[in-house]
Amino acid sequence: MASIVKDAPEGFGVAVEILNSFNEEDLILLGSEVTQFLQYKIGAVNVNKWREKLSDNKNKLDETKLQSCINALIYIYRCSAKEKLSVEQLRTDLGTSIMFSESTLTSLCTVWSKQGPIMMSSGLSEHILGVGQLLDIQWKVGVAMCSDHCKQLNSPFVTLVLTVSDTRGNIKSHTLELTMEQFRNFNKQLKDIGRMMEMV
Amino acid sequence: MADDSKNILALLNGLAKRVYYGETEITDEFLKQEIFPNISEDEFSGLVGKCSSLLKSMVSADMDLNQSEAFFTSQMKKPEGGITENQANAFRKFWKIHRNKIHEAVIARSTWNNTLKNVSWRIDIQSQARHIDQINAPTAIMELKLGPNDSKNSEVVRFEMDEERLNNVLQTMQEIENEVNKHCEQ
Numbered sequence: 515m516a517s518i519v520k521d522a523p524e525g526f527g528v529a530v531e532i533l534n535s536f537n538e539e540d541l542i543l544l545g546s547e548v549t550q551f552l553q554y555k556i557g558a559v560n561v562n563k564w565r566e567k568l569s570d571n572k573n574k575l576d577e578t579k580l581q582s583c584i585n586a587l588i589y590i591y592r593c594s595a596k597e598k599l600s601v602e603q604l605r606t607d608l609g610t611s612i613m614f615s616e617s618t619l620t621s622l623c624t625v626w627s628k629q630g631p632i633m634m635s636s637g638l639s640e641h642i643l644g645v646g647q648l649l650d651i652q653w654k655v656g657v658a659m660c661s662d663h664c665k666q667l668n669s670p671f672v673t674l675v676l677t678v679s680d681t682r683g684n685i686k687s688h689t690l691e692l693t694m695e696q697f698r699n700f701n702k703q704l705k706d707i708g709r710m711m712e713m714v
Numbered sequence: 715m716a717d718d719s720k721n722i723l724a725l726l727n728g729l730a731k732r733v734y735y736g737e738t739e740i741t742d743e744f745l746k747q748e749i750f751p752n753i754s755e756d757e758f759s760g761l762v763g764k765c766s767s768l769l770k771s772m773v774s775a776d777m778d779l780n781q782s783e784a785f786f787t788s789q790m791k792k793p794e795g796g797i798t799e800n801q802a803n804a805f806r807k808f809w810k811i812h813r814n815k816i817h818e819a820v821i822a823r824s825t826w827n828n829t830l831k832n833v834s835w836r837i838d839i840q841s842q843a844r845h846i847d848q849i850n851a852p853t854a855i856m857e858l859k860l861g862p863n864d865s866k867n868s869e870v871v872r873f874e875m876d877e878e879r880l881n882n883v884l885q886t887m888q889e890i891e892n893e894v895n896k897h898c899e900q
Binding site: 707 | 774827858883
């Protein structure tokens, strides 16, 4: 079974340190908002609002640091949903590291006790767990010259083999054949995605 | 009757629907009833035979305008079993409308691999990341529906791509497009 703490991305420790500095009530609210976000109930966690709330008169909390805290929470709760952790299991996993203060541990688990069951219900898990990765594309261009129905087919086509891994690490290859029109259509959609990504 | 341009056109439409567009419920009996109720069975089956075989030749060669004109002329000149001027007109009209559509249908019929039936996508946040800062980076999630041309069965392939991966894919697509343009005249 994967461990939240052991498999954490770089920068996790620094983010947790900052989480430790929040008071219990704020952390519970922030954690809850993150779970709402993961359930697609809100479009994003409002960084500006939280920046105001969590800063004191002396220092304004750095935006990047706050985002990394939010990301750490996203990571923790997404993993918990994926591994279907009970509150006790979450506490145990996080407890294997000394980076969490007792108060932080309690707050995180309080949120999970309320939101966990909802997030792990069957309808949502597929959305939350994430999807596989596209590992590789192989391709070939051919021309269908003739067939039993037509001696003058003259039809160029593209054959693609997509290698995809799923969230559990299983790898599968998928073959598809496209006419030139279908290929150009597909390419156009990919370009549309590229444009959208740039705008985000 | 058998010479009437309009009727021949209707017959050709019916044959195309059955043979190339998959409407197998259009039987010979149905066609005779609808188009040539008053001619004999023999005359009708001769007509269907002739039209089918001419159609087959035209489809097989994917005849262009010049080729089809030459073809009609030679068929009209035949001393026996040829076609009349009216019938040639029907063929002419039919071919103008259906040539490309039939060609595409024939191509689709000889595509036995899976084809791309549907593409949907959305922009989302990344689910796997090496660094905490990347967890909120935009990622594209694509869902492809793949399946054979002649069946409703399909499988769904879902994956995410970050900006880097997407750019790699776009590059690959461009490579393919370049190669195709180099080798084909289309």
